[in-house]
Amino acid sequence: MSDPMGFLLWVKGPAFNFALAVFALGMLARLVEIFILGRKTNYAEAKGGEWGPGFKTMLTRTVADPGTFARAPFNVVVGWIWHIGFITALLLFIPHIELFRGVLGIAWPGLPNPVVDAVTAITILALVATLVHRTQHPVKKHISTPEDYLVWTVTFLPVLTGYLAYHRLVNPYPLILGLHILSVNLFLVVFPFTKLTHVFTAFIARWYNGAIFGRKGVQS
Amino acid sequence: MAARKTLGESLREHGVSRRGFLKFCAATASMMALPPSMGPVIAAALEKARRPSVIWLSFQECTGCTESLTRSHSPTVEDLIFDVISLDYHHTLQAAAGHQAEAAREQAMKDNHGEYLLIVDGSLPGPNSNPGFSTIAGISNYAMLQEAVAGAKAVVAVGTCSAFGGLPAAAPNPTGAVSVMDIVKDKPVINVPGCPPVPMVITGVLAQYLVFGKLPDLDEYHRPLAFFGQxxxxxxxxxxxxxxxxxxxxxxxxxxxxxxxxxxxxxxxxxxxxxxxxxxxxxxxxxxxxxxxxxxxxxxxxxxxxxxxxxxxxxxxxxxxxxxxxxxxxxxxxxxxxxxxAKHRAATAVAERQPVTVEELEQKL
Missing domain, CATH: 4.10.480.10 (Cytochrome-c3 hydrogenase, C-terminal domain)
Known part of the structure; x- marks a missing residue:
């Protein structure tokens, strides 16, 4: 582990497996707890269903309403840009698809490297902009907690190190590839215990909201 | 003693033309990422270079590195460059065997003490391993390396096994195999890894040593940057x-x-x-x-x-x-x-709930 190649093999071997275990254990424990606690069984017959309105709200809440956009256009636009960029780089870069194949055994078509490269560059700029905005905007600065900065850091580092590794800007290559994977490992470990869980819970919460609104009946 | 002859004299004896020699020098310059103007400099340096004594030790290896070296098409100038170093000991390539072979090694080490190049291919069982895992003439690899290193000017570890442990050191490493640089700390070690290394890289490293009389620039794994820089x-x-x-x-x-x-x-x-x-x-x-x-x-x-x-x-x-x-x-x-x-806690709280009426409260007042 003291040399670049040893470091690379450690981060993509034992360290990645450990991070994956923490991620899977932590995330499933939280999700299962949420689902089992659930809501009280409703015995009163309702006029509207739950599933339809639930899924509808999952979509409608994903798009910001005009009022929110008018109040905070930066948050909406830059937020959308970097989220799409992050997901594109994560899921559609060919070496990443090979990683998913290695873990899950399934693969899907990817994008040409130059496209992912451009998207990554935009994502880096957008993420930096979100940090600057957070530190400059008086209200945002006031309500920001250490967790917010931690989450920004563990999200930003994989994108930055991935960009450096792809362009081979750090020598030797095993070192920067190892740092990239290490930052991903950190992301996975932090994930279940911070607001990063919104990746899963945001859509569940939106479904619950929609289901409650769509029910149109009394609570038993 | 063979080491007295210059390289130029040896090449002429082997029938290598001046043109062939200069072509080799130009190729060597380009191989080492030097400007073309360095070709004549290399030629002049090689002409005058004394044939260094080379002792080649083969430990836990498959002879692939030697095979690679000898597979360069014969006769080529790099073959002859190899030929004109004074290779005083090499299991596979030497004619002598048994005691005579070991005597040749000891004689070369004695005659060229402090000056010879030691080339090693293959890993060796580490100092804490059973020395019987690999021996030559009853001498453990570890003891032979220590003895040979003492009088060497530098050590060239040819092949991934000697440079990094290679296949013998792969998990679970049953013989406790280690690389040369794990053992040799007080002499310069040049690693020429590869399974096997490119033949021109082996000869190139030797040529570089002959031309400049010093060891090449190395990366963090002790590999010559001229060949392993990219x-x-x-x-x-x-x-x-x-x-x-x-x-x-x-x-x-x-x-x-x-x-x-x-x-x-x-x-x-x-x-x-x-x-x-x-x-x-x-x-x-x-x-x-x-x-x-x-x-x-x-x-x-x-x-x-x-x-x-x-x-x-x-x-x-x-x-x-x-x-x-x-x-x-x-x-x-x-x-x-x-x-x-959590559900159990909630249910218990409901079950154990003790309602208090206003009358009961008033009675306590």
């Missing part, structure tokens, strides 16, 4: 396909036939530093990637333990799928238990 990926002729995102996905698909990038078939070129892409093999005929096979990363440490040869570089090691399932199952259990306990 990665396979950076010099690969298939690199444009990687940059365009065009990959072969099997050895017989359209991408493979069109010569697209072999990353998805396990190519370790991005993380491998070697000269294959520029020097090629079999007298410049081809090299693994050109013949349609991904780079195995053989000149890097731990390459046998770095995952399957046909697993992409980005694929994780170990069994992450199983990790995911096992940890996920544990998570489901933990989440279930946590939710059940």
């Amino acid at each position: 990665s396979i990926h950076d010099r690969c002729y298939r690199r444009p396909f990687y940059d365009k995102g065009l990959f072969a996905e099997s050895f017989d698909d359209e991408g493979a036939r069109k010569g697209w990038c072999l990353y998805r078939l396990g190519c370790k070129g991005p993380s491998t530093y070697n000269a294959c892409a520029t020097m090629r093999w079999n007298s410049g005929t081809s090299w693994p990637v050109e013949s349609g096979h991904p780079c195995l990363g053989c000149s890097e440490p731990k390459f046998w333990d770095a995952g399957g040869f046909y697993e992409p570089l980005s694929a994780p090691l170990g069994t992450p799928g199983n990790t995911l399932l096992a940890a996920g199952a544990a998570g489901v259990v933990i989440g279930g238990v946590a939710a059940t306990l």
Whole structure:
């Protein structure tokens, strides 16, 4: 582990497996707890269903309403840009698809490297902009907690190190590839215990909201 | 003593023409990334160079490195360069055997003490291993290396086994194999890894030593930068396909036939530093990637333990799928238990609730 190649093999071997275990254990424990606690069984017959309105709200809440956009256009636009960029780089870069194949055994078509490269560059700029905005905007600065900065850091580092590794800007290559994977490992470990869980819970919460609104009946 | 003759004299004795010699010098200059004007300088230096005594020790190895060296098409000038060093001891190439061979080694070590180059191929059982795992003439590899290193000017570790431990040191490393640089700390060690190394790289390192009389610039793995300074990926002729995102996905698909990038078939070129892409093999005929096979990363440490040869570089090691399932199952259990306990706490609170009426409160006042 003291040399670049040893470091690379450690981060993509034992360290990645450990991070994956923490991620899977932590995330499933939280999700299962949420689902089992659930809501009280409703015995009163309702006029509207739950599933339809639930899924509808999952979509409608994903798009910001005009009022929110008018109040905070930066948050909406830059937020959308970097989220799409992050997901594109994560899921559609060919070496990443090979990683998913290695873990899950399934693969899907990817994008040409130059496209992912451009998207990554935009994502880096957008993420930096979100940090600057957070530190400059008086209200945002006031309500920001250490967790917010931690989450920004563990999200930003994989994108930055991935960009450096792809362009081979750090020598030797095993070192920067190892740092990239290490930052991903950190992301996975932090994930279940911070607001990063919104990746899963945001859509569940939106479904619950929609289901409650769509029910149109009394609570038993 | 053979070491008295200059290289120029030896070459002329071997019938090498002046033109052939100068062509070799120009090639050496370009190989070492030097300007063409260095060609005559190299020629002058090599003319005057004394044949250094070379002792070649073979430990836990497969002789592939020696095979590689001798496979350079004969007769070529690099063969002769090799020929005109004074190779005083080499198991495979020397005619002598048994006691005579060992006597030749001891004589060379004595006559050239402090001056000879020691070349090692193969790893050796470490100081804490059973010395009987590998011996020559009843002498353990470790003892022989220590003895030979004492009088050497420098040590050249040829091949991945001597440079990094290689196959013998791969998990579970039954013989406790170590590399030369794990043992030799007080003498310069030059690593020429590869399984086997490119022949021109072996001769090139020796030529560089002869020309400049000093050891080459090395990277952090003690590899000469002139040959190991750039990665396979950076010099690969298939690199444009990687940059365009065009990959072969099997050895017989359209991408493979069109010569697209072999990353998805396990190519370790991005993380491998070697000269294959520029020097090629079999007298410049081809090299693994050109013949349609991904780079195995053989000149890097731990390459046998770095995952399957046909697993992409980005694929994780170990069994992450199983990790995911096992940890996920544990998570489901933990989440279930946590939710059940929470529900139980809520139910207990409801069951044990002790309502107090206004009258009861007033009575207490």
